[in-house]
Amino acid sequence: MARRRQLYEGKAKILFEGPEPGTLVQYFKDDASAGNGVKKGVITGKGVLNNRISEYLMLKLHDIGIPTHFVRRLNMREQLIREVEIIPLEVVIRNVAAGSISKRLGIPEGTRLPRSILEYYYKNDALNDPMVSEEHITAFDWAAPQDLDDINALALRTNDFLSGIFQGIGIQLVDFKLEFGRLWEGEEMRIVLADEISPDNCRLWDAKTSEKLDKDRFRRDMGRVEEAYQEVARRLGILPEAGNGDLKGPEVMQ
Numbered sequence: 693m694a695r696r697r698q699l700y701e702g703k704a705k706i707l708f709e710g711p712e713p714g715t716l717v718q719y720f721k722d723d724a725s726a727g728n729g730v731k732k733g734v735i736t737g738k739g740v741l742n743n744r745i746s747e748y749l750m751l752k753l754h755d756i757g758i759p760t761h762f763v764r765r766l767n768m769r770e771q772l773i774r775e776v777e778i779i780p781l782e783v784v785i786r787n788v789a790a791g792s793i794s795k796r797l798g799i800p801e802g803t804r805l806p807r808s809i810l811e812y813y814y815k816n817d818a819l820n821d822p823m824v825s826e827e828h829i830t831a832f833d834w835a836a837p838q839d840l841d842d843i844n845a846l847a848l849r850t851n852d853f854l855s856g857i858f859q860g861i862g863i864q865l866v867d868f869k870l871e872f873g874r875l876w877e878g879e880e881m882r883i884v885l886a887d888e889i890s891p892d893n894c895r896l897w898d899a900k901t902s903e904k905l906d907k908d909r910f911r912r913d914m915g916r917v918e919e920a921y922q923e924v925a926r927r928l929g930i931l932p933e934a935g936n937g938d939l940k941g942p943e944v945m946q
């Protein structure tokens with residue numbers, strides 16, 4: 693395959709120019725980071741699994757009418773996506789207290805929240821992704837009020853649907869982070885789901901034992917990190933056909 697121009701290297705993924713205008717290739721690395729890059733490591737096979745898991749979930753969301761950037765998976769570590777204008781927000785949806793909400797508000801981890809709670813963080817590594825309110829978002833024009841309405845509705849529908857999918861395989865969707873982007877089609881603009889949905893940005897607990905099956909195992913040095921990602925893929929019925937064969941995957945082409 694022809695060498696592609698690399699446009700951006702992030703903490704977990706690399707974006708390459710796509711084959712057609714308006715498309716990108718998203719390459720999933722095994723690199724893991726936590727605390728805004730303070731803790732770094734490698735989770736062997738993570739890229740392959742996240743590529744598959746995100747493909748699976750985005751296709752399911754597409755089926756129920758939630759627009760996403762996903763076009764198709766290209767290989768073990770790459771997927772073709774529509775290029776969008778990323779809205780600089782991390783949208784967090786919480787069903788059960790864990791992580792920062794437990795720390796900040798003193799709610800013990802595992803407490804079911806009275807209802808699903810949305811939080812917004814300004815996506816800016818230099819500022820450590822600070823929490824912001826709808827007021828900040830519209831005042832600074834990161835998103836228009838109408839965009840924010842769409843984002844909220846999409847986030848809540850995504851939460852309902854994903855909660856059901858995970859419940860069906862014995863997993864509790866504790867919380868997760870979404871990113872959205874603007875997709876232009878001529879004069880028309882639509883807000884679509886972008887980035888990825890995977891154990892990197894979801895808290896997933898076994899429904900019976902509350903065992904953590906997500907990146908918290910890496911953040912908190914709990915061990916069996918690879919196994920947790922594999923378990924999520926296995927329960928979704930999408931462990932890569934080749935088993936663990938290509939979990940290391942090809943080298944990135946520069």
Ligand SMILES: Nc1ncnc2c1ncn2[C@@H]1O[C@H](COP(=O)(O)OP(=O)(O)O)[C@@H](O)[C@H]1O
Nearest residue numbers: 702703704705761773774775776778871886887
């Ligand atoms: N469809 C898309 N179009 C343009 N940019 C995207 C799209 N989907 C995701 N991105 C961006 O690509 C990057 C993915 O790489 P990642 O390693 O997650 O980066 P980061 O370290 O910035 O989180 C993110 O910055 C994300 O906002």
Ligand SMILES: [Mg+2]
Nearest residue numbers: 702703704887
């Ligand atoms: Mg990211």
